[in-house]
Every structure is written in C-alpha cells, then in structure tokens.
Amino acid sequence: MSRYDPSAFPPFAVTVDLVVLTVRDHELCALLVRRGEPPFQGYWALPGGFVRPDEGLAEAASRELAEETGLRAYSAPGHETAGPGAAGAHLEQLATYGHPQRDPRMRVVSVAYLVLAPDLPTPRAGGDASSARWAPVTELLGKSPADGVPLAFDHGLILADGVERARSKIEYSSLATAFCPTEFTVGELRRVYEAVWGVVLDPRNFHRKVTGTPGFLLPSGGTTTRQGGRPAQLFTAGGATVLNPPMLRPES
Amino acid sequence: MSRYDPSAFPPFAVTVDLVVLTVRDHELCALLVRRGEPPFQGYWALPGGFVRPDEGLAEAASRELAEETGLRAYSAPGHETAGPGAAGAHLEQLATYGHPQRDPRMRVVSVAYLVLAPDLPTPRAGGDASSARWAPVTELLGKSPADGVPLAFDHGLILADGVERARSKIEYSSLATAFCPTEFTVGELRRVYEAVWGVVLDPRNFHRKVTGTPGFLLPSGGTTTRQGGRPAQLFTAGGATVLNPPMLRPES
DNA sequence: GCAAAAGTGTTGCGGGTACACCCATGT
DNA sequence: ACATGGGTGTACCCGCAACACTTTTGC
Numbered sequence: 001m002s003r004y005d006p007s008a009f010p011p012f013a014v015t016v017d018l019v020v021l022t023v024r025d026h027e028l029c030a031l032l033v034r035r036g037e038p039p040f041q042g043y044w045a046l047p048g049g050f051v052r053p054d055e056g057l058a059e060a061a062s063r064e065l066a067e068e069t070g071l072r073a074y075s076a077p078g079h080e081t082a083g084p085g086a087a088g089a090h091l092e093q094l095a096t097y098g099h100p101q102r103d104p105r106m107r108v109v110s111v112a113y114l115v116l117a118p119d120l121p122t123p124r125a126g127g128d129a130s131s132a133r134w135a136p137v138t139e140l141l142g143k144s145p146a147d148g149v150p151l152a153f154d155h156g157l158i159l160a161d162g163v164e165r166a167r168s169k170i171e172y173s174s175l176a177t178a179f180c181p182t183e184f185t186v187g188e189l190r191r192v193y194e195a196v197w198g199v200v201l202d203p204r205n206f207h208r209k210v211t212g213t214p215g216f217l218l219p220s221g222g223t224t225t226r227q228g229g230r231p232a233q234l235f236t237a238g239g240a241t242v243l244n245p246p247m248l249r250p251e252s
Numbered sequence: 253m254s255r256y257d258p259s260a261f262p263p264f265a266v267t268v269d270l271v272v273l274t275v276r277d278h279e280l281c282a283l284l285v286r287r288g289e290p291p292f293q294g295y296w297a298l299p300g301g302f303v304r305p306d307e308g309l310a311e312a313a314s315r316e317l318a319e320e321t322g323l324r325a326y327s328a329p330g331h332e333t334a335g336p337g338a339a340g341a342h343l344e345q346l347a348t349y350g351h352p353q354r355d356p357r358m359r360v361v362s363v364a365y366l367v368l369a370p371d372l373p374t375p376r377a378g379g380d381a382s383s384a385r386w387a388p389v390t391e392l393l394g395k396s397p398a399d400g401v402p403l404a405f406d407h408g409l410i411l412a413d414g415v416e417r418a419r420s421k422i423e424y425s426s427l428a429t430a431f432c433p434t435e436f437t438v439g440e441l442r443r444v445y446e447a448v449w450g451v452v453l454d455p456r457n458f459h460r461k462v463t464g465t466p467g468f469l470l471p472s473g474g475t476t477t478r479q480g481g482r483p484a485q486l487f488t489a490g491g492a493t494v495l496n497p498p499m500l501r502p503e504s
Numbered sequence: 505g506c507a508a509a510a511g512t513g514t515t516g517c518g519g520g521t522a523c524a525c526c527c528a529t530g531t
Numbered sequence: 532a533c534a535t536g537g538g539t540g541t542a543c544c545c546g547c548a549a550c551a552c553t554t555t556t557g558c
Contacts, residue, residue: 208511227510229509231509
C-alpha cells in the first residue's frame with residue numbers, strides 16, 4: 001500500500017527556479033523575468049525551466065543561470081552546501097515546492113536554488129522571457145504577506161524563503177563575499193551586510209571583526225580609493241566557509 | 253531553447269524519503285527499513301515512497317511516516333520551517349536529491365524530510381519493508397565517507413545531511429524538545445543535547461541556560477524522580493521556536 | 505584647510521565557563 | 532549514612548558595543 005508499482009508511477013514535471021540575489025545601489029535586488037505566455041502572462045517571475053532527462057538538479061540550475069545571465073556558478077557537487085569561489089556566483093539548493101495546484105497546467109514539482117552574485121551589468125533576457133530586470137526585494141516583499149508586486153505561481157513565497165536564507169546565512173558563513181567582486185574593501189563588504197540586513201553597522205567595530213576572523217579575508221596587497229577618503233586595503237575571500245565567531249545581526 | 257514544450261515535458265518519478273531521528277539509550281538513532289525487493293534487495297534504506305498525484309510533498313511525507321511508525325507529525329503548512337508540537341513529531345523538509353542515476357530503474361527525484369521524534373516503542377514494519385529497526389547513527393556514519401553500513405541508493409548521503417541539520421538546528425531553535433515526551437526534566441533535555449552532539453555538558457550551567465532562555469521551557473508544575481536523586485521539575489516545550497541566545501555547542 | 509572614509513585604542517558590560525556548594529530523594 | 536541527580540552562587544574571562552581619536556587621500 002505504501003508504494004506504487006514502479007512501472008506505473010505517477011508522472012510529474014520537475015523544474016528548477018532561481019532566486020538570484022545581488023546588491024545594487026545599497027539595496028538587495030532579485031532577478032526577475034517577465035512571462036511572455038500563459039499562465040501568468042505578463043507577470044514577473046523567477047527565472048527557471050524544466051530539468052532535462054539526463055541532467056542533475058544543480059546542473060539544470062547552473063544551466064538556466066548561464067542562459068539567463070551568462071554567469072558561471074560554483075557549487076559543491078552532490079551536496080547542497082557549496083564552497084564560494086571568489087569569482088563567479090554562489091549556488092545552493094534552497095527548497096522544493098510541490099503543491100498539487102501550484103501550476104494550473106499540470107503537476108509540477110519545482111526545486112528552487114539560491115544564487116548570490118556580485119553586481120552585474122544589466123541583465124539580458126533569455127529563453128521565453130520577453131524581458132528581465134533587477135528589482136529591490138523591499139519593493140517585492142511588503143511587510144504584510146501578499147503586499148508589494150505579485151509574482152507568478154508561488155514565486156513570491158520562494159523569493160521570501162530565499163531572502164530569509166541569505167539574510168541568516170551571511171551571519172555564520174563567509175557568503176557575503178559572494179556579493180562582492182574578486183577584490184573588495186572592508187567598507188564594501190560592510191555595505192553588503194547593511195543592504196542585505198537593512199541596518200547600519202559601526203564601521204570601526206565591523207572592521208575589527210572581519211579582519212580578526214581567521215580565514216574570512218585575505219589581504220591582496222593592493223589599495224584603492226574608489227570609495228573616496230583614505231586608501232583602503234583590498235582583500236579577497238579567504239578559504240573559510242564557516243565564520244567563528246559569527247557576525248551578529250543587530251536585533252531589528 | 254530554455255524551456256521544453258510543456259505538453260511534452262520529460263516525465264520524472266517523485267518520491268519522499270524520511271530521515272527519522274530519535275534518542276534511545278543516550279544515542280542518536282535513525283529509523284531504517286529493510287528492502288524486500290530489488291534494487292538493493294536486503295539492504296537497509298530510509299523509509300519513503302512515491303508521492304501521489306493529488307497530495308503535497310509534506311503531506312506525502314506525513315502519510316509515509318504514519319504508515320511506517322504510526323506517528324503523527326506537525327509541520328507548518330506551505331513552509332519548510334515548522335512549529336514544534338509538544339506531542340507528536342517535528343517534520344521539516346531537508347533537501348532534494350535528483351542525480352540522474354540515483355535509481356537504476358528510472359529517473360527519480362526524491363524530496364527528503366527530516367523527522368525528530370520522541371523515543372518510541374519498537375518500530376512496526378509497514379508497506380513493502382520486510383522489517384524495520386532503530387540504528388545508532390554513529391554506526392551508520394563512519395568518520396570517513398563510505399565507512400559503516402552501506403545504505404540503499406544515496407540514502408547514506410541523505411542521512412548524513414539530516415543528522416548534520418539536526419545537530420546544527422538544536423543550537424539555535426527549541427527543536428531538541430521534539431526528542432522529548434510531552435513532559436520532561438531539564439536533565440532529560442540535557443541528555444538529548446549530549447546524545448545528538450556526542451559531548452558532555454555541565455549540568456549546572458545547562459540548567460541555568462535553558463531555564464533562563466525566555467519561551468524555551470514552560471514549568472508544568474509537577475515533579476518526578478524517575479532519574480533518581482532529588483525530584484526534578486517537569487517542563488513542557490514553550491512557544492519559542494528560535495532560541496536567543498542560542499545554545500553553544502562545545503568545539504569538538 | 506576641509507570633508508570623507510580607513511583604521512586603532514580604550515572602556516564598560518553581559519554572558520559564558522568553571523568550579524564550590526547546598527537540596528531532596530531512594531536504598 | 533551515602534549515593535545520585537537537581538539546583539544555586541560566585542569569580543574569572545572573553546567578546547561585543549560605544550565611543551574618542553589618528554591616518555591618508557581628494558578637492
């Protein structure tokens with residue numbers, strides 16, 4: 001009773017959906033594509049598509065990401081946890097959504113992936129999306145549920161889960177560096193934390209904290225004045241993936 | 253190019269697999285069933301089965317759990333995060349596994365769920381499993397990969413991910429109470445932490461910590477001497493789901 | 505000089521650890 | 532009486548928040 005005859009298993013469609021986040025203009029933004037066909041024609045949606053018969057789930061997510069943005073993403077094979085590559089984007093599995101009626105056409109199970117990317121040039125539309133854009137998550141996610149812009153399918157829920165994951169994960173991992181270019185300053189990293197958490201942090205204590213956490217930052221030797229003021233040291237992401245002690249998010 | 257014709261989507265089988273954990277005899281144990289048919293006939297495997305055409309993923313996991321153990325599980329609908337019910341088991345989505353060759357028969361995508369349950373009477377076999385048992389995870393997971401008992405399919409990997417999730421989640425959430433009966437003592441809760449983390453904790457500091465964390469424990473009024481010694485206060489799980497400050501796991 | 509951002513020093517406080525110590529039961 | 536586990540008090544230590552203060556550039 002607990003299993004069906006495998007030769008007569010119920011057929012499902014399996015897709016991947018991508019929550020692609022970046023920091024632009026001091027704001028956390030998500031990549032959206034406009035749907036060019038029903039259902040939800042004209043709505044904004046998360047990028048994604050069907051998993052092909054012979055590819056893995058992370059592989060499908062990576063392929064869709066490249067098709068939509070040209071980004072190369074790095075994830076640890078086989079596991080949901082990933083190691084951040086200094087260049088390129090971080091990709092990890094987020095969660096799977098399979099409500100029976102989430103797609104009116106058929107039974108679709110969607111495996112959502114979270115991508116953290118450095119600031120990119122304006123996105124190029126790909127596939128069946130008639131256009132694409134970066135949207136600040138504060139506009140997409142109102143304080144109350146179903147506030148802000150409605151997205152296609154259950155993508156508003158998926159986006160909210162992805163943002164929540166990103167916000168909590170930069171506390172105890174070095175993932176915030178995935179939002180930065182290869183070389184970055186402590187101040188730029190701090191602005192990432194401030195944008196993702198929506199808070200202001202003390203620059204002095206932040207500096208001490210991140211430079212004092214072993215394995216978080218690697219001095220690259222150079223300096224820059226691109227933020228104005230005194231020249232700042234440049235760093236690259238260190239090898240550490242888990243931060244000890246963690247960064248502390250001020251209570252909202 | 254990025255999407256298939258939806259009317260010709262590639263067909264997948266979708267299953268749920270369960271990582272059911274409990275604490276027995278001071279040890280963290282997982283529920284296994286013996287496979288009665290190929291492939292992997294005679295191997296131990298995680299309980300699970302196919303998702304039915306009209307049920308949700310968490311619903312399928314809950315149904316399989318009831319079929320295998322008789323347990324009722326509680327999860328927050330729609331979200332992967334769940335609220336712990338004092339009685340009954342905690343259920344949350346773990347991750348999804350979809351390597352193209354993970355099942356030799358066909359393309360199967362499996363959504364794994366993590367269940368934390370109080371100590372149960374000996375499990376009853378259900379469905380197509382010829383028997384079932386609780387196995388200490390230390391025996392199943394060797395220090396090196398592919399050490400210990402080999403499980404069917406990629407279930408060893410899924411189990412490892414589930415155990416890791418449980419170990420980290422009891423740090424910052426009140427989930428450890430899901431391993432306890434409705435009423436429990438501080439000492440019993442401490443033994444849960446010790447079993448899951450594989451460490452010994454200072455009873456005095458542990459007591460102060462958990463009773464001082466708001467919303468973690470609710471005094472039920474009664475006392476018990478079932479552990480010997482001075483009578484201990486009985487508690488039930490408080491409403492809090494997130495622990496502030498978190499429990500600190502001693503560095504291994 | 506002045507503004508702006510990068511860094512360093514210092515102090516106070518809160519929470520953790522490591523104990524010493526007392527309490528209430530069963531045998 | 533003694534063993535066993537429950538619970539409280541206290542002293543030290545480390546890490547963070549909250550500043551004051553110095554450094555090095557562009558304008």
